[in-house]
Ligand SMILES: [Zn+2]
Ligand SMILES: [Zn+2]
Ligand SMILES: [Zn+2]
Ligand SMILES: [Zn+2]
């Protein structure tokens with residue numbers, strides 16, 4: 001363990017996806033491994049505590065992505081966030097207790113404040129992500145313009161962990177990509193744990209482009225184990241541990257016109273805007289395209305309209321899957337079945353096609 | 366394709382080096398470039414020639430205030446960046462993003478001069494490597510070729526390539542590039558021109574010359590070559606290391622490029638790196654709203670799936686080799702080794718979508734934040750909406766255009782307050798407001 005003594009302290013920002021509707025679906029008993037929000041939260045808090053416990057200087061920030069808004073729930077570097085009112089308890093380690101009580105009470109407050117109409121709003125993952133980046137930017141570059149003399153020492157190896165249950169929000173394609181590139185500039189690793197729902201294309205790209213891990217949680221009863229094995233170690237240690245790596249990376253993009261996720265797009269040569277069908281005028285830069293091109297492209301297009309799911313159904317993309325693509329949903333999750341994770345637990349070893357079909361059923365209530 | 370020369374210039378005079386001035390008087394400003402601003406270049410008045418102005422070092426411009434603090438100087442630099450952002454149009458820029466560039470390196474004996482350390486030649490190679498990396502970062506779909514000028518002829522050093530590693534490899538070995546003889550501008554430009562003649566119309570064609578000599582040995586009339594370049598819409602920019610040559614300035618002026626004479630190492634790098642951001646195109650609206658731009662086109666592109674190195678091996682269509690990792694064409698599912706490329710089976714252009722996305726922040730810039738001048742009556746937030754840093758409780762005495770005495774900067778859309786660090790970070794790096802996601 002002496003090697004670990006010289007490891008620099010690390011900063012971790014955790015983004016919790018707090019979409020009530022998705023958590024309800026996740027907790028339904030018809031899922032093979034139902035995971036309720038309560039159980040998710042207690043396992044996550046255990047993980048956060050182990051991050052704080054692994055090194056005294058480690059710092060932590062917790063964000064919540066709610067429908068229509070994003071909030072910071074806890075920050076160990078700012079005393080102003082989440083004031084702790086709990087009395088010291090001789091039987092518990094105070095930093096753990098602070099995190100647990102502040103995060104839990106903040107989540108309760110935020111969820112109570114949500115009105116019925118708010119629940120329809122899309123999850124503000126982008127807001128939480130950009131706030132986490134702003135925060136990391138500040139603690140990485142303690143600047144005298146903020147006037148804080150007690151600014152914390154710059155931490156090394158900052159990372160962001162996204163615990164996601166919502167599907168991809170194609171309207172946020174551009175902000176998410178911009179966030180990914182700024183994370184690259186700040187040398188921030190983005191890890192993604194997809195707890196429920198279909199694979200998130202943009203988050204796959206985020207993890208790939210920033211050198212993080214993307215985990216699709218198949219055995220949700222082993223959630224805490226996945227967290228500990230994959231995400232607890234900072235980047236410098238991950239080379240020694242065999243953390244699970246991403247299998248396929250889907251490089252699809254969202255078109256600017258209908259916000260659908262496309263695998264073949266039509267791109268304006270002037271501004272590189274992406275459209276899902278040939279358009280006569282670029283809506284971004286107002287460039288008119290030649291008639292000849294439009295006719296040529298329309299002629300060469302396949303006759304059926306672009307469907308984002310069509311591609312993941314094609315058998316060629318999942319060469320190891322023996323199951324022929326049947327209905328749409330099971331085949332989407334079929335390619336999670338052959339995902340290889342190097343966690344040597346029984347959890348990932350015994351997964352077969354049937355379990356993922358059940359996951360697929362769970363997301364189409 | 367029409368390229369406007371003025372638009373590459375900074376709007377602020379104080380960032381302008383006299384040498385690159387030329388006819389660029391109608392500069393329209395451009396997106397902020399953090400790198401330049403961070404250097405905080407000093408004020409250099411408009412002068413005909415760069416070497417007549419003294420190059421102000423960044424540490425000379427920083428002045429301590431009466432209390433011996435650097436606070437005011439830092440605030441001033443921040444405010445200057447903020448003002449520049451306010452002046453820049455917030456509407457979408459039109460830029461030539463598919464760029465083709467030939468880097469013309471002077472490999473004549475004059476490059477062995479030691480007025481730049483260690484030699485002009487070594488410095489040129491070093492900066493060229495950095496230039497290539499940064500250029501591909503900002504112009505993801507561009508291509509660079511390298512041509513050398515040595516012993517009176519043009520020499521093809523690297524073919525046009527969209528892979529930065531190929532270009533770097535071409536200029537990696539300094540022994541193969543050992544300078545010799547006299548340079549020939551005409552021969553080299555003709556060679557660069559011929560290698561760009563096949564390019565599609567919707568891409569830009571540019572030549573960037575790093576020129577250390579004061580002479581050129583040409584077989585014919587270089588003005589004929591210049592006319593041919595104008596006809597082919599090739600934009601020539603020159604970074605001179607010795608002094609201004611009339612023909613060099615003329616080439617730049619007539620083709621809409623930039624001309625600069627480097628005074629020292631740092632300045633050499635600055636004027637070279639000013640050529641990296643994509644040049645803005647003359648807006649189509651100038652010709653009466655949405656006029657058709659003959660060079661614009663709609664391209665069909667495919668976004669692939671990347672296979673990891675643990676996937677079962679299969680033959681790739683490009684080399685017919687058995688490989689595990691690779692990319693799958695979304696249309697025909699052929700396995701390709703590398704992107705961007707054209708699919709060998711169905712001919713679809715395959716690009717990785719993050720490559721495209723890297724330039725999106727040019728298209729949708731964040732609206733500048735307003736400096737909050739006085740405390741509003743409604744209860745203001747105690748912390749920055751981005752980084753949660755507490756705002757100062759009392760207004761500072763510091764004031765100036767674009768500086769908020771309260772340290773608050775308000776997003777005009779979501780009306781959230783941000784600290785000055787986040788203001789800079791959001792506009793220069795993230796390009797997305799944490800409050801409204803726009
Ligand atoms: Zn569309
Ligand atoms: Zn366009
Ligand atoms: Zn193909
Ligand atoms: Zn801030």
Ligand SMILES: [Zn+2]
Pocket residue numbers: 776777778779780781798799800801802803
């Ligand atoms: Zn905003």
